[in-house]
Amino acid sequence: MVYVGIDLGGTNIAAGVVDDHGKLLNRVSCPTGVERGHEAVIADMAALALEAIEKSDYELSDLAAVGVGLPGIMDPNTGIVPFCTNLGWHQVPLVELMRRVVDKPIYGDNDATVAALAESVAGVTAGCANSVFLTLGTGLGGGIILNHKIYSGTHGVASELGHMIIVAGGELCSCGNRGCWERYASATALIRMSKEASAKYGGALADMNPDAITARTVEDAARAGDKAALEAFDQFTDYLALGIVSIINFLDPEVIAIGGGVSGAGDFLLDPVREKLKKYVFYKTMPYARVERAALGNDAGIIGAAMLGRM
Secondary structure, three states: OEEEEEEEOOOEEEEEEEOOOOOEOOOEEEEOOHHHOHHHHHHHHHHHHHHHHHOOOOOHHHEEEEEEEEOOOOOOOOOOEEEEHHHOEEEEOHHHHHHOOOOOOEEEEEHHHHHHHHHHHHOOOOOOOOEEEEEEOOOEEEEEEEOOEEOOOOOOOOOOHHHOEOOOOOOEOOOOOEOEHHHOOOHHHHHHHHHHHHHHHOOOOOOOOHHHOOHHHHHHHHHOOOHHHHHHHHHHHHHHHHHHHHHHHHHOOOEEEEEOHHHHHOHHHHHHHHHHHHHHOOOOOOOOOEEEEOOOHHHHHHHHHHHHHHO
16 A cells, blocks of 8 residues: 655645655645635645556555645644644635545644654654654744654644743744744744844855845855854754753653754754753763754655555
């Protein structure tokens, strides 16, 4: 049997056939077209699932289930997406609409959660019973795997790690609270910190159009020795380490995998985080979670969504 995974994003929908071992066999995609409304988007998702099967070496009868990773949550009991802010969805009956076209079991979960599942099946945390996945992009997403299974909490809303409050009364977050971790450990946060530092020190970033500064340009400037960029990176890795040590102290996972755009900095990002953890971790004489770069990249969303049907 095989599975189809669908990675639903605000710009594109990607789908693919995945085998029982988490190997992605093919990929198809189309624009999301959010403005068309949820029914049109879900119809395209169903059509992509069928297209992925048609373009594989398998038949529809070989398809065990379809999984969807979405930038929100889905109630597993009703198949309804109560809200999906980036898509403007509210109380959308995703499973009902999908099954009108694809009469197979349909599963859904948060996109960061399915990425965590993908890494635990076929990525850097494979073989680990307990792991945490963090994605550092515009915001900070998270996924938790406990005893080889997704942990989503009593009400299905666990692993919103980016909204742990780490600075009381801190930066205003899009969620309405202040001091959320993603306001200090995301691409958006790194860019903000670099602009604040360049206002003090000048340098390469100060000479750029502020709208052109990205996490990658900050990284490049830091690698080149720019004082403002180095200060921003130091501040950023400190906040990242502070959040990670809270996860370690609370959950004690085997590995914490870092994905998302900022993770492209590799060891330039992770080495200082690892060093800072030595200072912050509570049990300093005991082993604690390794911090590693996620392995699956853009494939994680499809693979993890597909693996929802294997659980």
